[in-house]
Amino acid sequence: xxxNQRRLLEILRQQxxxxxxxxxxxxxxxxxxxxQILYLERQHSVQRTNIQQKIMDQCxxxxxxxxxxxxxxx
Amino acid sequence: xxxxxxxxxxxxxLRDIELDFSTEDKKPLTVLRGENESGKTTILTxxxxxxxGEKALPEMRGGREYRLHPIDWDFKNDNRVRIEAIVEFxxxxxxxxxxxxxxxxxxxxxxxxxxxxxxxxxxFTRRPSTCALFELLPNGDSEINPAEPELNExxxxxxxxxxxxxxxxxxxxxxxxxxxxxxxxxKAIRSLLGLGILEEAGKHVxxxxxxxxxxxxxxxxxxxxxxxxxxIEEIDKQLSSLEPELDELDEKESLIQxxxxxxxxxxxxxxxxxxxxELRRKLNANKRNIEELEKAETRFEKKHIELFKEKALAVGxxxxxLKDARKILDNLKKRGTIPKSTVPVLExxxxxxxCICGESLKPDTKEGAKRKKYLENLILEHxxxxxxxxxxxxLHYASKDYPPVSDVEPSWLxxxxxxxxxxxxxxxxxxxxxxxxKALEIKLDELKDTDIQELREKKRLLEGQxxxxxxxxxxxKIRISSFKREKRELENQRDMILRKQQRHVRLVSELEAIKDxxxxxxxxxxxxxxxxxxxxxxxxxxxxLKMIVAExxxxxxxxxxxxxxxxDIIVYGPDERLLDPDRDLNGASRRALTVSFILxxxxxxxxxxxxxxxxxxxxxxxxxxxxxxxTAIENSSQLILFLTRTEIGGCGDIIxxxxxxxxxxxxxSHYPKMLQNDxxxxxxxxxxxxxxxxxxxxxxxxxxxxxxxELAFRKS
Numbered sequence: 065x066x067x068n069q070r071r072l073l074e075i076l077r078q079q080x081x082x083x084x085x086x087x088x089x090x091x092x093x094x095x096x097x098x099x100q101i102l103y104l105e106r107q108h109s110v111q112r113t114n115i116q117q118k119i120m121d122q123c124x125x126x127x128x129x130x131x132x133x134x135x136x137x138x
Numbered sequence: 139x140x141x142x143x144x145x146x147x148x149x150x151x152l153r154d155i156e157l158d159f160s161t162e163d164k165k166p167l168t169v170l171r172g173e174n175e176s177g178k179t180t181i182l183t184x185x186x187x188x189x190x191g192e193k194a195l196p197e198m199r200g201g202r203e204y205r206l207h208p209i210d211w212d213f214k215n216d217n218r219v220r221i222e223a224i225v226e227f228x229x230x231x232x233x234x235x236x237x238x239x240x241x242x243x244x245x246x247x248x249x250x251x252x253x254x255x256x257x258x259x260x261x262f263t264r265r266p267s268t269c270a271l272f273e274l275l276p277n278g279d280s281e282i283n284p285a286e287p288e289l290n291e292x293x294x295x296x297x298x299x300x301x302x303x304x305x306x307x308x309x310x311x312x313x314x315x316x317x318x319x320x321x322x323x324x325k326a327i328r329s330l331l332g333l334g335i336l337e338e339a340g341k342h343v344x345x346x347x348x349x350x351x352x353x354x355x356x357x358x359x360x361x362x363x364x365x366x367x368x369x370i371e372e373i374d375k376q377l378s379s380l381e382p383e384l385d386e387l388d389e390k391e392s393l394i395q396x397x398x399x400x401x402x403x404x405x406x407x408x409x410x411x412x413x414x415x416e417l418r419r420k421l422n423a424n425k426r427n428i429e430e431l432e433k434a435e436t437r438f439e440k441k442h443i444e445l446f447k448e449k450a451l452a453v454g455x456x457x458x459x460l461k462d463a464r465k466i467l468d469n470l471k472k473r474g475t476i477p478k479s480t481v482p483v484l485e486x487x488x489x490x491x492x493c494i495c496g497e498s499l500k501p502d503t504k505e506g507a508k509r510k511k512y513l514e515n516l517i518l519e520h521x522x523x524x525x526x527x528x529x530x531x532x533l534h535y536a537s538k539d540y541p542p543v544s545d546v547e548p549s550w551l552x553x554x555x556x557x558x559x560x561x562x563x564x565x566x567x568x569x570x571x572x573x574x575x576k577a578l579e580i581k582l583d584e585l586k587d588t589d590i591q592e593l594r595e596k597k598r599l600l601e602g603q604x605x606x607x608x609x610x611x612x613x614x615k616i617r618i619s620s621f622k623r624e625k626r627e628l629e630n631q632r633d634m635i636l637r638k639q640q641r642h643v644r645l646v647s648e649l650e651a652i653k654d655x656x657x658x659x660x661x662x663x664x665x666x667x668x669x670x671x672x673x674x675x676x677x678x679x680x681x682x683l684k685m686i687v688a689e690x691x692x693x694x695x696x697x698x699x700x701x702x703x704x705x706d707i708i709v710y711g712p713d714e715r716l717l718d719p720d721r722d723l724n725g726a727s728r729r730a731l732t733v734s735f736i737l738x739x740x741x742x743x744x745x746x747x748x749x750x751x752x753x754x755x756x757x758x759x760x761x762x763x764x765x766x767x768x769t770a771i772e773n774s775s776q777l778i779l780f781l782t783r784t785e786i787g788g789c790g791d792i793i794x795x796x797x798x799x800x801x802x803x804x805x806x807s808h809y810p811k812m813l814q815n816d817x818x819x820x821x822x823x824x825x826x827x828x829x830x831x832x833x834x835x836x837x838x839x840x841x842x843x844x845x846x847x848e849l850a851f852r853k854s
Binding site for chain 2: 069070071072073074075076078079080082083084086094097098101102103105106107108109110111115116119120122123124126127128129130131134135
C-alpha cells in the first residue's frame, strides 16, 4: 500500500473490517483494490489518465477473483 | 517521507552546495543558520523545484519566468547553464497486518532534477526539467520509471505549502479574505486527510457501478430482473441529482452563515458605537446641560466683574497705606495743625462786621474799611493752606471709620476665591459637556449612513433563507436515505435473480465486489469528514495555546482557537467573544496559529513528512518564541528550520537538546561589508560550514562576531 496517510489507512481499515468476507482471501484482495484505486486517483490528479476505465478494471478484477474462487469451490 | 540530503548546482546563488538533514526520531530538528540574503529562501525553493518541478517556482510579476541560473553567470564564456538538484529521501510504506496494525517498510530514494537555461544578455530560455527517481538498494540503484506518479504518491503536490513553508507566506491561512482563507484551509485539510481523493474515487466507482448494472440488464432476459435493474437505474439518476443538490445546499447554507456572521458583525459594530435614537437623546440632554452651564458661566462672570467694584476691594487695597497716614494725621492733630479754622472765623467776623477785638469792620468808615480789607487779605493768604488742612482733617476722621487691616483683607479675598472657584468649576463642566457633544455628533454622523433597521431586516431575511435551506436539506437527506434503502433491497433482489440463473456467476460477483468497494470508500469519506476535522481543530487549539503560553482559566485574552465546519480558522476571547485572527492577533500569535494548524494537520493525518519552515520565529520573542519552537519540535516527524541568528537568540538550549544537525550558510558577496574574512571567491555564491550557534569559522565569521564572547572560533 503506497499512501503514507496512516490515519486514512486506519479508517479505511476500520470500514473494511465491517465488510462481509465473501470467500477465502477476498478481504485482502478487496483492501488491495481499494488502495490501488486511491493510488490511481492520486496519479490522475497530477497527470490526467483514463481514470474511469482504470477503476472499472480494478472493480472487475475483484469481481473476477470472487467469481473464480466461487467456481473453484464448486 | 523524510529528507536526508540535498545537493544543488547552479541554482541561483547555490552554485555548488550539499546539505544534509536529521532523520532521527528523538532529535528530529535540523537548523540551517543564515542571515538575511544568505540563500535560505533559495534553498526552500530549490528543494521544492527538485520534488515538484516548475509548478513549485515562485510566480513572477508580468508573466516573467523565475530565473534559475546565477545572476552573475558569465554567459559570454558559456551561455548554456546546466542546473541540477539532487534530493535524497526515505519513505515508509505500510502493509496491513492481520491484527489490524501496519508493517512499516522504509525505502531510500534519490531524485535528480535537471534543466538547461540558455542565457542571452538579460533574457534566457529554459528547457522543461527532467526528473529521474532511483530506489537506493544495497546491491545498486534501481530506476523507477516514470518517476512523477511515484513521487506524487509519496509527497502529494497539493500538500506542498503545508510541508514547505515560508514564514511570511505561511500566514496565508489566516491573512486573506474570508473566502480565500477558507479555500486554503479546506484545500489543506482535504488534501492531508485524503478527502479529495476519496471523493473522486467515490464518484468514479459509482459510475462504474451504474455501468455494471446496465451490463446486467442487457445480459438478462427476466422481466423481474429487468424491472429491478431499471428501478436501480432510476434511483441512481435521482441520487446523482440529489447528491449534488445536497452539496449545493451545504454551500448555500455556508454562504448564508457567512453573510449572517458579517451582518451580525456590522450590527454589533453599530451597537458598540450606539443606537442612533439613543445617541440623539444623549445629544439633546447634553445640549440642554450646555445651555444651563453657559447661563451659570455668565452669572459668575458678572459676579466676578462686580467683585472689582466692591468697597471691600478698595478698603483692602487702601488700608496698608492708611496705616501710615493715620500716624501722620494723628501727629498733625496733636500739634494742632488740624483741624484749622482761621478762614471760617475771619469770614464769620467779616459777615458780622465786627472784629474779634470788638472794632467795627464796616466799610463806611475809613478805619472800618481798612480793617475789612486787612481781614480779606488775610483770608486770601490762609485759604490755600486751610484747604489742605481741611482735607487732612476729613481724612483723619474718615480713617477712624475703617477697621484695622487684618480684619478687612480676608473678607474680599474670600469672596474672590469663591467666585473664582465657581466660575472655574462651571468652565470645566462646560468644556467637558462640549467635548461630549462633539463626540456624540461625530458618532451620529458615522451612523447616518448605516441604517441599523435595514441591517436587522437583512438578518431576518437571511435567517429565513437559512431555515428554508435547512428544511430542503433535511428533505433531500431523507429522500436520499430512502432511495439508498430501496436501492439496497433492489440490489439484493437483482443478485438473487442473477444467482438463480447460474450463468451470471461472474456478473453477480462483480456487482457484489463493486458494492463492497463503494461501501468502504463512502464510509471512510464520511468518517473523516465527520470526525477528523474536529480532531484537527482540537489539536490545533492545544498546540496554539501551548505556543502562545495562554492560560484560559486565568482569563487570558486568547481563550481558544477552532476550525469551523465551513473551514474557517477562528479564535475566541473571553466570554466566547470572537477575535479576528487577521486583525486582533499580534504577529507572534498569528505565526503560532499558522504553525499550529500545519502541525495539527500533519499530526492527525499521521503523515510522515518534513516540515521545512523558513524564518518561523520572526516577530516572536521570549516565552512565546521558545514555546513555538518546542511545540514544533515535539510534534514533527522531521523539522527543518531556516533561522537567522536573531531568531536563534534565547533558544540556543532548545536547539542544543533537539537538533542533531546544524549548518550555517553564508553569502560570499557579503564580504567585506558584513563578513570578517575574504572567502576568496569572485562569484556570488552560498557557502556552507558546520558551525552552530556556539561557533564561528573563517567562512561564516561576521564583523560583529568579535564582540561576542560566547562564540568560539573553530577551524573550517
